[in-house]
Amino acid sequence: MVNDVQNVPGSPGAQPGAPILTMRGIVKHFPGAKALDGVDLEVLPGEVHCLLGQNGAGKSTLIKVLAGAHRPDSGTITWRGEPFEVTTPVAALRAGIATMYQELDVVDGLTVTENVDLGHELASAGFTQRRAARARTAELLARLGHAEIPPGREVGRLSAAGKQVVSMARALSHDARLIVMDEPSAVLDSEEVANLFRVVRDLTAAGVAVVYISHRLDEIREVGDRITVLKDGRTVATGLAVDKTPTADLIRLMTGRTVEHAFPERPGVPAGADRRLVVADLSLRGVFEDVSLTVRSGEVVGLAGLVGSGRSEILETIYGARRATSGSVEVAGRRLRAGSVSAAVGAGIGLAPEERKSQGLLLDEPVYRNITLSTFGRFARGPMLDEQAERTAAREQITALDLRPHDPDRTARTLSGGNQQKAMLARWLVHGCDVLLLDEPTRGVDVGARAEIYGLVRALADRGAAVVVVSSEIEEVLGLSDEVLVISEGRVVHRCPAEQIDEHGVLDLVMEGSAA
Amino acid sequence: MSEQTPPTLATAGSVPPDPDRPTPVDRGGAPGTAVGPTQPPPSGLRRFLHGAAGRNIGLVIALVLVCVVGFATAGERFASVDNLMTILRFAAVIGVLSIGMTFVITGGGIDLSVGSVLGLASVWASTLATQTMAGDIHWIVMVGTALAVGTVCGLVNGVLIAYGRVVAFIATLAMMVGARGLAEMIANRQTQLVTVDPFLDFFRADLLGISVLVWIFAAVAVAGWVLLNRTTFGRRTLAVGGNPEAARLAGIKVKRHTMYLYAIAGLTAGIAAVMMLARTTAGSSTHGQYYELDAIAAVVVGGTLLAGGRGTIVGTVFGVLIFATLANVFTQNNLSISAQAVARGVIIVAAVLLQQRLAARHRST
Numbered sequence: 060m061v062n063d064v065q066n067v068p069g070s071p072g073a074q075p076g077a078p079i080l081t082m083r084g085i086v087k088h089f090p091g092a093k094a095l096d097g098v099d100l101e102v103l104p105g106e107v108h109c110l111l112g113q114n115g116a117g118k119s120t121l122i123k124v125l126a127g128a129h130r131p132d133s134g135t136i137t138w139r140g141e142p143f144e145v146t147t148p149v150a151a152l153r154a155g156i157a158t159m160y161q162e163l164d165v166v167d168g169l170t171v172t173e174n175v176d177l178g179h180e181l182a183s184a185g186f187t188q189r190r191a192a193r194a195r196t197a198e199l200l201a202r203l204g205h206a207e208i209p210p211g212r213e214v215g216r217l218s219a220a221g222k223q224v225v226s227m228a229r230a231l232s233h234d235a236r237l238i239v240m241d242e243p244s245a246v247l248d249s250e251e252v253a254n255l256f257r258v259v260r261d262l263t264a265a266g267v268a269v270v271y272i273s274h275r276l277d278e279i280r281e282v283g284d285r286i287t288v289l290k291d292g293r294t295v296a297t298g299l300a301v302d303k304t305p306t307a308d309l310i311r312l313m314t315g316r317t318v319e320h321a322f323p324e325r326p327g328v329p330a331g332a333d334r335r336l337v338v339a340d341l342s343l344r345g346v347f348e349d350v351s352l353t354v355r356s357g358e359v360v361g362l363a364g365l366v367g368s369g370r371s372e373i374l375e376t377i378y379g380a381r382r383a384t385s386g387s388v389e390v391a392g393r394r395l396r397a398g399s400v401s402a403a404v405g406a407g408i409g410l411a412p413e414e415r416k417s418q419g420l421l422l423d424e425p426v427y428r429n430i431t432l433s434t435f436g437r438f439a440r441g442p443m444l445d446e447q448a449e450r451t452a453a454r455e456q457i458t459a460l461d462l463r464p465h466d467p468d469r470t471a472r473t474l475s476g477g478n479q480q481k482a483m484l485a486r487w488l489v490h491g492c493d494v495l496l497l498d499e500p501t502r503g504v505d506v507g508a509r510a511e512i513y514g515l516v517r518a519l520a521d522r523g524a525a526v527v528v529v530s531s532e533i534e535e536v537l538g539l540s541d542e543v544l545v546i547s548e549g550r551v552v553h554r555c556p557a558e559q560i561d562e563h564g565v566l567d568l569v570m571e572g573s574a575a
Numbered sequence: 576m577s578e579q580t581p582p583t584l585a586t587a588g589s590v591p592p593d594p595d596r597p598t599p600v601d602r603g604g605a606p607g608t609a610v611g612p613t614q615p616p617p618s619g620l621r622r623f624l625h626g627a628a629g630r631n632i633g634l635v636i637a638l639v640l641v642c643v644v645g646f647a648t649a650g651e652r653f654a655s656v657d658n659l660m661t662i663l664r665f666a667a668v669i670g671v672l673s674i675g676m677t678f679v680i681t682g683g684g685i686d687l688s689v690g691s692v693l694g695l696a697s698v699w700a701s702t703l704a705t706q707t708m709a710g711d712i713h714w715i716v717m718v719g720t721a722l723a724v725g726t727v728c729g730l731v732n733g734v735l736i737a738y739g740r741v742v743a744f745i746a747t748l749a750m751m752v753g754a755r756g757l758a759e760m761i762a763n764r765q766t767q768l769v770t771v772d773p774f775l776d777f778f779r780a781d782l783l784g785i786s787v788l789v790w791i792f793a794a795v796a797v798a799g800w801v802l803l804n805r806t807t808f809g810r811r812t813l814a815v816g817g818n819p820e821a822a823r824l825a826g827i828k829v830k831r832h833t834m835y836l837y838a839i840a841g842l843t844a845g846i847a848a849v850m851m852l853a854r855t856t857a858g859s860s861t862h863g864q865y866y867e868l869d870a871i872a873a874v875v876v877g878g879t880l881l882a883g884g885r886g887t888i889v890g891t892v893f894g895v896l897i898f899a900t901l902a903n904v905f906t907q908n909n910l911s912i913s914a915q916a917v918a919r920g921v922i923i924v925a926a927v928l929l930q931q932r933l934a935a936r937h938r939s940t
C-alpha cells in the first residue's frame with residue numbers, strides 16, 4: 060500500500076499542489092437529521108488538516124463516510140487522483156485510510172495485540188503468528204511512548220487513555236497514507252498529547268496526511284497546517300492556514316457569533332461557608348492513598364494530575380462506586396456508608412463520570428430518560444412515571460445547555476459526542492446536587508458550549524453547591540477552581556489556591572512527584 | 576384428567592413464514608417500550624410505521640399467516656370457537672411465564688428455571704398435606720403455596736445472581752435441575768390428582784364465555800405492561816438491562832432490582848403452576864418441562880432484546896399466540912411430536928439469529 064502509484068511520482072509531498080484526498084458535495088441524511096448537507100474537504104499529502112466545528116456540526120459523520128462506516132447519500136470522493144467509492148471499512152483500510160473513532164472502539168475482552176491486529180491478523184496458513192504480532196505491537200506502543208503497556212494485557216483493564224493509545228496503535232499498524240483522528244486528545248493529558256503530536260509529526264514527515272479533529276484550539280495551533288470549518292453540516296471555510304487565521308475568526312466561523320472564551324469570575328468563598336464535603340485520609344489500596352480534601356459550600360476544588368494518577372478513582376471512591384480501603388467521606392457532617400452509591404446520591408452527591416458511553420448513558424433510550432435517570436422517581440406519582448414532567452424538565456436543560464437537536468425524544472445514540480456529554484451534565488443539573496463531582500466535564504464539548512458549562516458550574520457553586528472538578532486540561536482546572544490539588548501517583552503532592560500556580564508549576568510538581 | 580394433556584404446548588412450529596418480523600420496521604424506537612415517538616418522523620405514514628402499529632405489524636402479519644395456514648389445512652376444525660378457546664387456554668400458561676421472562680430478559684438476564692419451578696410449585700401445592708389443609712380451610716391455600724414456592728425459588732435465583740455474582744445462565748440452570756429433582760422427590764414420581772373441588776370449580780369455570788385461565792393471562796399481561804411501561808420499576812428495569820454501570824452510577828440499586836426481577840419470574844411460575852393444576856386437574860413433577868425454552872422463544876420473537884435494555888409485553892403476547900396457534904395447527908394436521916420438536920429448535924435458532932442481526936445493526940450506528 061505504501062508504494063506510490065503513478066500519479067504521485069517521486070517522494071511524497073513533492074507535489075504540494077496535488078491533494079491526496081478530495082471530498083465534494085458529501086450529503087448524508089439520517090432519519091430526522093441532516094448530518095451532512097454538502098461538505099467539501101481537500102487534504103494534501105504530508106499535512107495536518109484540522110476539522111473544526113461545533114458539537115453536531117457533522118465532523119464525525121464526515122469521517123465515518125470516509126472510513127466506509129456510513130454510505131453517503133451523494134457526493135464524490137477522489138483518493139490519490141482517482142474516483143474512489145468507499146463501500147466498507149475494509150475497503151478504506153486497504154486503500155490506506157485508517158481511522159481512530161471518537162468513541163473508543165476497542166474490544167475490552169481482547170488483549171492489546173489482538174485489538175491492534177483486529178481484522179488483519181498476521182497469519183500463516185491460517186494460524187496466527189502470535190509472537191511476531193506481539194513484537195510488532197510492542198514496537199508500535201514504544202513508538203507512541205507507551206512501552207510500559209504489555210501487549211498481552213486485556214484491554215478492558217486499561218484506563219481510558221490506555222485504550223486511546225491502543226486505538227492509535229491500531230491506526231498506525233495499517234501503514235496508512237491518511238490517518239483520521241477524531242478527538243484523540245479528549246482523554247489524554249498534556250504529556251500524552253505531546254507524545255501524540257510527536258507521532259503526528261513523524262507521520263507527516265513521512266508524507267502521511269493526518270486529518271485531526273479537536274475542540275481544543277491551542278492544539279490546532281500547535282500541530283495543524285490547514286483548517287476546514289464545518290457548521291450545521293456544511294463547509295463554511297476551507298483551506299485556512301493555521302498561522303494566518305486568528306482564533307476569533309475561527310470561533311465566529313464555527314458558531315456564527317463571538318464567544319468570550321474566558322473563565323467566569325471567582326467571587327471567593329465567603330468566610331462563614333459550611334464545610335459541605337469532607338474527605339479524610341481516603342485510600343484505595345494500590346491506587347491512591349491518604350487523600351484528604353474539604354470543599355465548602357460555594358467552592359470549586361480542582362484535581363490536577365496526569366492520566367493514571369488516580370484522579371478519576373478518587374472521585375469514584377468519594378461517590379461510593381468503589382469501596383475505600385480506609386478513610387471517610389462526610390457530607391454536611393454526616394458520614395457516608397463506604398461503597399454505597401445510593402447512600403451518596405441520597406446525601407446529595409452527583410457524579411458525571413469520565414466514560415459517558417460505558418458509565419453514563421442508556422444509548423437506546425431517548426435523551427430525556429437519560430437526563431432524568433437519577434430523578435425519574437422524583438417526578439413519579441407513587442410508582443407511576445410522569446413522563447410529561449420528565450420531558451419538561453429535560454427540555455429546560457436542553458435549552459439551557461443548547462443541547463442539539465432540541466428534542467427530548469431523540470435516541471441518545473444518535474447524538475454527537477459533545478451533545479451526549481451535555482446530556483450527562485444535564486442529568487445532575489436536573490437532580491440539583493449539594494455536591495457535584497465532575498470528571499472531564501468538557502470532554503468533547505465545543506468552544507461555545509464549553510464557556511456555557513464553565514458558567515453553569517460556577518453558577519451552581521454560587522448557589523451553594525460544593526464542586527470537585529477533574530480535567531486533563533490543566534488550564535481548565537486552574538481557571539475553574541478556587542483551590543487546586545495536584546495529584547501524582549495516587550498522592551496529593553501539593554495544594555494551593557488556584558491563582559497561586561500556573562500550568563508549568565503544576566507540571567513540575569507532577570514530575571517531581573513521580574520522580575520521588 | 577378430563578382435558579387432553581398437551582405434549583408441550585406452544586411448542587413452536589416451523590419458521591414463521593413472514594419476511595419482516597418484529598422490530599426491523601423501526602430502527603430508533605424501542606419496541607413496546609417507548610411511549611412517545613423516539614424520532615420525529617416526517618410524514619404521517621412514517622409516523623404510523625414508527626409508532627405502535629409499526630412496531631408490531633410484523634407480528635400481526637405472522638399471526639394472520641399462521642391462522643390462514645390453519646384454516647387452509649384444517650378448515651372448520653381450526654376456525655371454530657371451541658378450537659380458539661383451546662388455543663387460548665394453551666397459550667395462557669406459557670403466556671404467564673413469558674411475561675415474567677420478559678422482565679428478566681429486559682433486565683439483562685435469563686431464567687432457565689421457570690419450567691422446573693412451575694413443576695415444583697404444582698407438586699407442592701397438590702401434596703396430600705396441602706390439599707387436606709385446603710379442603711379444611713380454603714382452596715386459596717393451594718394458590719398461596721404455589722405462589723410462595725415460585726417466588727422463593729425466584730428469590731434464590733435472584734440472590735445468587737445479584738449478590739453471589741453467579742452467572743444467570745448457571746444459577747438458573749442449577750435451579751432448573753434442582754427444582755425438578757425436588758419435585759420428583761416430593762411427588763415420588765406420581766401424578767397427584769387435585770381433589771379440592773372448589774379449586775377446580777373456580778379455575779375451570781368460564782367467565783363471559785372465556786376460560787378463567789385466559790382471564791388470568793390477560794390480567795398478568797396488563798399488569799406486566801403497566802409495570803414495564805408506566806412505573807418507576809419498569810424504568811429501572813430498562814436502565815439495569817441497558818447499561819448496569821450507568822444505572823448504578825445514577826444511584827439505582829442494581830443488585831436489589833435484579834433480585835426482584837427473578838422474584839417476578841418465580842412468581843409468574845407459581846401462577847402458571849396454579850393454572851396448570853386447574854387445566855390438567857393434577858400436579859406432576861413433569862409439568863412445565865421445556866416451558867422455559869418456549870417462554871424465551873416467545874419473548875425473543877416478540878422483539879425483546881436478549882441483550883437487555885428493551886422489552887415489549889405486547890410483543891411477548893404476540894409471540895406466545897403465534898407459537899400456540901402454530902402448535903395447534905400442527906396438532907390439527909397430526910404432525911408428530913418429534914417433528915414439532917425439530918420445528919421448535921429451528922424457530923429458536925431463527926429468533927437468535929434475528930436478535931444478532933438487530934444487535935449488529937445497533938453497534939454499526
Ligand SMILES: Nc1ncnc2c1ncn2[C@@H]1O[C@H](COP(=O)(O)OP(=O)(O)OP(=O)(O)O)[C@@H](O)[C@H]1O
Pocket residue numbers: 089090092093094112113114115116117118119120121161463464472473474475476477478503505940
Ligand atoms: N446514527 C444517527 N442517526 C441520526 N442522527 C445522527 C446519527 N449520527 C449522527 N447524527 C446526527 O448528525 C449530526 C452530526 O453528528 P456528528 O457526530 O457528525 O457531529 P460532530 O461534529 O462529530 O460533533 P461532536 O463535536 O459533538 O463530536 C448530529 O446532529 C447528530 O445528532
Ligand SMILES: [Mg+2]
Pocket residue numbers: 118119120161241475476477
Ligand atoms: Mg464527533
